[in-house]
Amino acid sequence: MRKRASVALLLTLASAFVATLGFAPPAAARECDGVSFPEHIQAGGETLTLNGLGLRKATVFNIRVYVGALYLAHPTSDAQAILSSKGPAEIELRFVFRVTAGQLRNAWKEGFGKSAAGELTQLQSRIDRLNGWMTGVKSGQRMTFLRTPGVGIEYAIDGVVKGTITGDDFARAFFSIWLGPSPPNAELRAGLLGGACT
Numbered sequence: 001m002r003k004r005a006s007v008a009l010l011l012t013l014a015s016a017f018v019a020t021l022g023f024a025p026p027a028a029a030r031e032c033d034g035v036s037f038p039e040h041i042q043a044g045g046e047t048l049t050l051n052g053l054g055l056r057k058a059t060v061f062n063i064r065v066y067v068g069a070l071y072l073a074h075p076t077s078d079a080q081a082i083l084s085s086k087g088p089a090e091i092e093l094r095f096v097f098r099v100t101a102g103q104l105r106n107a108w109k110e111g112f113g114k115s116a117a118g119e120l121t122q123l124q125s126r127i128d129r130l131n132g133w134m135t136g137v138k139s140g141q142r143m144t145f146l147r148t149p150g151v152g153i154e155y156a157i158d159g160v161v162k163g164t165i166t167g168d169d170f171a172r173a174f175f176s177i178w179l180g181p182s183p184p185n186a187e188l189r190a191g192l193l194g195g196a197c198t
Contacts, residue, residue: 032197035067035094043071044088044148051075051082054191055198056093056184066093068178070192077194079179083172086149091178091192093143104134107184114182116173123173126165130155133162147171 029036032053039050048071056065073087082089112120112127120127133155137143146154152166153174183189191197 032067032191033064033096035096037067037069037092037094041071041090043090043146046073046088048073048088048090049075052192052194053197054178054188056188058184063097065097065099066095067197068093068188068192070178075194079189079193082179083175088149089147089175091145091147091175095137095141095143096139098136098138100136101134104137105131108134111177111184112173115176115180119169119173123170126167126170129163129165133157145174147175 028039030039030050030053031037033055037050037053041048041050051070051072054068054070056068057063058065069092070082071090071092072082072085073089074085076082108127108131112123116123135157137157141158144156144159146156148154149168149171152164152168153171154164155162177183178189178192187198
C-alpha cells in the first residue's frame with residue numbers, strides 16, 4: 001500500500017515538473033477551411049483571444065485566398081467597438097493561394113479606397129510604405145498586423161517584423177478594410193466578428 005502511494009506521489013511530482021518546463025497540453029484551437037489557429041496569442045504585451053475566423057474569396061469563381069483571424073483583448077461582435085477600442089488587436093492572414101506582390105498592392109489600394117476614401121491624401125505616404133514591404137506570398141505563409149493604440153500597425157511576415165506604420169488614423173482605416181461597411185467579401189467580415197467561417 002505504501003509502495004503504491006509512493007508511486008502515485010512520484011507521478012504527481014513528475015507531472016508538475018513537466019508542466020513547469022512548459023510542456024503543458026497545448027491550448028485549444030479553432031479551424032477554418034483546414035487552417036488551424038490558437039485560441040489565445042501573446043501580442044502587444046497582452047493575451048489576446050481569437051474573436052473569429054473568416055475566409056477571403058476572390059473573383060466570380062470564389063477562389064479561396066486566405067483565412068483571416070481576428071484577435072482581441074475583449075472579444076465582441078460589435079465592429080464599431082473594435083475600431084474605436086483603446087486595446088491591442090491583431091489580424092492574421094494565413095494564405096491558402098499564391099498571391100503576387102502586385103495583387104497585394106492592388107488589394108490594399110482597393111481596400112483603403114473603400115474604407116477611407118475621404119482620408120486617402122493624409123494616408124497615402126503610409127499606404128505607400130506598406131506597399132513597399134509587399135512581396136509575393138505562397139500558400140502556407142502568414143501576415144500579421146498588430147494594432148497598438150497610440151502607436152499604429154506593426155507588420156510581420158512569417159514572424160519577421162518589417163516595421164510599424166504610425167497613427168491611430170491609419171490603424172482605424174486599416175482595420176476598417178475588413179470590419180467596415182465594404183469588406184472584401186461579406187462572409188469574411190461576418191466570420192471575423194464571430195460568425196461561421198463559410
